[in-house]
Amino acid sequence: MTFLTQVLNGLQLGSIYALVALGYTMVYGIILLLNFAHGDIIMVGAYISWIVMAQLGMSPVLAIILSVVGCTVLGVLIDKVAYAPLRNAPRLSVLITAIGVSYFLENGAQLVFGADAKVVPTYFNLPNPQVGGATFNGVAILTVVVTAVSTIILTLLVQKTKFGKAMRAVSEDMGAARLMGINVNNTISFTFAVGSALAGIGAVLYSMAYTQATPTMGIMLGTKAFVAAVLGGIGSIPGAVIGGLLVGFAEVFVSAMGFSVWRDAVVFLLLIIVLIVKPTGILGRTMNEKV
């Protein structure tokens, strides 16, 4: 029975990684940028929840809404302020800028909130259903369900809507997309908005499970999600989900077997193995260099 509990734990952690990995993969897909500030957006989301509930004493529903909206706005703002002016610059310049934004957010949070952890209050008291002899964590179930629904909505958005199709067009050939009458800048902003909204959802689900906000919480979370995105094949939406779940399961099972010290090492080992066997990731396409 503990096996099933561990499976659920793996799904829960994997779901959060998947949500964050989706943001990485979407932004990479459209402007070929590894947005290293993405993990820190989650940190900001967690602090927003903390402010709304612990400081202002307002309702958890409002905290969730403001966290998701706050992350969305922040993501678009980062693109407009930091990345958009560099749209025609070498990719390395944008990458370095992303690292800069990441440091800015981490140190900014430390300046404003201090280095010590803030406790994010419990959003809801969820029941922990018992099946057979095993108890299943309510938050974990919620996390898995929310992630599944988010992924389905995202897939429909990208595959079926006009805006989603424009995203795919821009991601394949920005110049040709312009010639279609697609407003490329708006499409990129929209991509950042969607990716950051998913990060906001991830922030709430993460805070429900780990109940802490620290200025540096986004670093490891972001790195693991980045690994997940690369593992699954960066640029691929189903790849990000598969990668996220894989990383989540790997961590939980390594810990469950009593090697929790080796947890992170195993994740990175997994990455190395996949990159040796299939350099483009599990669902990655062979990259054709554009001429």
Add this chain to the structure above:
Amino acid sequence: MGTILSVKDLRVSYGAIKAVKGISFDISEGEIVTLIGANGAGKSTTLNTIAGLLKPESGEVKFKGESLIGIKPHKIVSMGIALCPEGRRVFTQMSVEENLEMGGYTRSDAENQETMERVYERFPRLKERMGQSAGTMSGGEQQMLAMGRALMSRPQLLMLDEPSMGLAPILVQEIFDIVKELNEQGTTILLVEQNASMALSIADRGYVLETGTITKTGTGQELLHDDDVRKAYLGG
């Protein structure tokens, strides 16, 4: 017939390299005008500048009296100019139908449904393959898709950049027949071609571009029989 597009003293550079060195030409409504010239003469640069993808150093581009300088490419599409780019550049990961939908991005769904019907009528091959991803199609089919996609925005001025490039002779003929037909149905056409004889044979007027300047102009027939043009571009 009024002037639909006028270009005056247009200069475009890539950094220190001057690609277009002060060219002027105009197109009247209903015409087929072709720009011919060797590789690197500045033909594609001119089209890309009109489409708003490149910013000129100086000069004037006017579409129906309105300046296009500084206007974003997506706005230029809504004004009524479509560019079918060199090398087709269809969205290979997307289906034929999705490619057409993207072509009609500036139009309403209802309009697109109607235009798509017409595009499918003209290119029955595309209808057969509407669910197939564009990357799996042959070069000729991709060219048809690229043209159909450009037509989806219902352009008044259709610019075609090397539509015959890399196609088998029989397909080249087919593509040019279609260009002629589109023109007869009221679309003004600006055609850039390395296949000068084909282009001149269907064009009302032509301009010869050499390293960024216009060296000759005349009707399609005049240029087709011009000794210099024959020597330089038509193989004697």
